[in-house]
Amino acid sequence: MPDEPIPIAVELLEAAYREGVFPMGDPATGAVSWYLSEPRAIIDLDDFHVPRRLAKTIRGGKFRFTIDRAFDQVIRRCAQRENGDGVWITPEIIDLYGRMHERGKAHSVEAWSGGRLAGGLYGVALGGAFMGESMFHAERDASKACLVHLVDHLKSRGFVLLDTQFPTPHLTQFGILLIPHKEYLARLGRALRLDCKFA
DSSP states (O other): OOOOOOOOOHHHHHHHHHTTOEEEEOTTTOOEEEEOOSSEEEEOGGGOOOOHHHHHHHHTTOOEEEESSSHHHHHHHHHTOTTSTTTTOOHHHHHHHHHHHHTTOEEEEEEEETTEEEEEEEEEEETTEEEEEEEEESSTTHHHHHHHHHHHHHHHTTOOEEEEESOOHHHHTTOEEEEOHHHHHHHHHHHHTSOOOOO
């Protein structure tokens, strides 16, 4: 019988993030590989743009927001996204971030509608940096509304960096900056020196 693979230590995951590196799982093999993106996509917290229709939806009170109430549900729903974008969130990735969440370093934002989980996102908070990983929606605008809530929360807590890794059409409408990896590491280093509390 082959040996069971040794789980990735949360200390390794944190060390990787501090160097600008992040993991993704291979759904075919289950193996986890490490990546960096060049250029890096970030959202400027001070220049974050909320589309008018979305702002109206949020003001209308359609969603109720929570933090860290349903982390496991959020990451598992992200893994099941219909467009296949979540296939890299393998069982080992779910286990790894679950352990990171238990350490108080991985967090989720949830949007609820009528008592039902309508959308969410999750990521890792270190110092004054938040590295967004994935989001999902079961109702229109729910994941986007979670992003707006996240940005407001990060700004209120003194965070200075919101990393989205790659640009996507879903995020472009909010105002993404594409920066060289060297500049990202400089921004990350400044953010990591801060002592911000996410939750």
